[in-house]
Amino acid sequence: MSIVNAEQVGRIRHLNDLLRCKGIGGQVMVTAGIDALGPAVVMNILKEVAAFTAFTKDNDPHGEHDGAVVMVEGQPIFFKIDYFDRNLINHSPDAADPAVTHRVMTVMLSYEY
Numbered sequence: 001m002s003i004v005n006a007e008q009v010g011r012i013r014h015l016n017d018l019l020r021c022k023g024i025g026g027q028v029m030v031t032a033g034i035d036a037l038g039p040a041v042v043m044n045i046l047k048e049v050a051a052f053t054a055f056t057k058d059n060d061p062h063g064e065h066d067g068a069v070v071m072v073e074g075q076p077i078f079f080k081i082d083y084f085d086r087n088l089i090n091h092s093p094d095a096a097d098p099a100v101t102h103r104v105m106t107v108m109l110s111y112e113y
Contacts, residue, residue, distance in 0.1 A: 013064050016064055017065055020081065027104045032112075033108060048070050064095075079105055079108075080108075081106075085100065
């Protein structure tokens, strides 16, 4: 997939923010390391990921809000959004088009990346 214009990037960013902040438009997965922290910590991590707004050119060079590191309870927590086709087999042909894209956000401990 190649991003050709700012409008597409804006659509991708909006769709990623919907998934990250509201759980809409895809799946949110947590790794075994995150799950092992217990339900209360997992809920706090997901809350902090949803509230994250400190995107910069360094951590978001394409402007898509597709991943970053959030500090939660003194631990670096990574989140990453990937774009798959609707069958979850290949990459999406167009991440700006929700009709052909299934988003998966994975939340993980830094050493699980």
